[in-house]
Amino acid sequence: MTNDQLQYAENYFFGDKTLFDNSDKFAQEWFKSYYKDKSTGTLREEVTLHHLGYIKNQAKHGHDGYHNVRKKFVEVKPQYAHVCAITNKQNKLSGGGSFNDITMTKIEVMSEWDVVCSGFAEDRVIFILRFPAEYIIPYLTTTLNKIIGIAERRKTISFNWHQYKDCKDLEIIWFDMTNSKKFISKSMYSFLDKRYIPQTTVSFFSEFYD
Numbered sequence: 341m342t343n344d345q346l347q348y349a350e351n352y353f354f355g356d357k358t359l360f361d362n363s364d365k366f367a368q369e370w371f372k373s374y375y376k377d378k379s380t381g382t383l384r385e386e387v388t389l390h391h392l393g394y395i396k397n398q399a400k401h402g403h404d405g406y407h408n409v410r411k412k413f414v415e416v417k418p419q420y421a422h423v424c425a426i427t428n429k430q431n432k433l434s435g436g437g438s439f440n441d442i443t444m445t446k447i448e449v450m451s452e453w454d455v456v457c458s459g460f461a462e463d464r465v466i467f468i469l470r471f472p473a474e475y476i477i478p479y480l481t482t483t484l485n486k487i488i489g490i491a492e493r494r495k496t497i498s499f500n501w502h503q504y505k506d507c508k509d510l511e512i513i514w515f516d517m518t519n520s521k522k523f524i525s526k527s528m529y530s531f532l533d534k535r536y537i538p539q540t541t542v543s544f545f546s547e548f549y550d
Contacts, residue, residue, distance in 0.1 A: 384418035421461035433459035435501030
């Protein structure tokens, strides 16, 4: 995505939506249909990277981005809380995601990376969480060892907020307390509510521009 497109998307999800409101109807409809597509997380991933100051990795494989200040690669796991077309019930965000086609080599490489989990719902970002990948390496290793000998099975490992809730280095960068109860479990809300320390715009962005 271009920088203008990312600014448009970021203004929509985090800001006052002036860029969206001032664009023509075609652009608005295209944008809404794109971000509501639950089968692709490209937009949500790029918005998360851009908002946190990571440079996106354009290669298909490997890390998702790199932060020049933190000197860290990152794996981003964005989620979208959609309404199920079959049950018509609201899907809940788990604060996690899946590592697809995971290998021991990938796990070893990831040990020095960041992991960022973001949750989107309707027209807003519900949360952005960041923690060192090394914290869930034992969980990934143990889980992969259990399935590695099963033939014809794709090596996919899923995780959620329970796998990193005790991480002392967990950062709750963004948490929409007002609108989150509809999209996350009561236990996850309680956890985030207790840990979240609201940051001012100045202090948040100073990490990137000092």
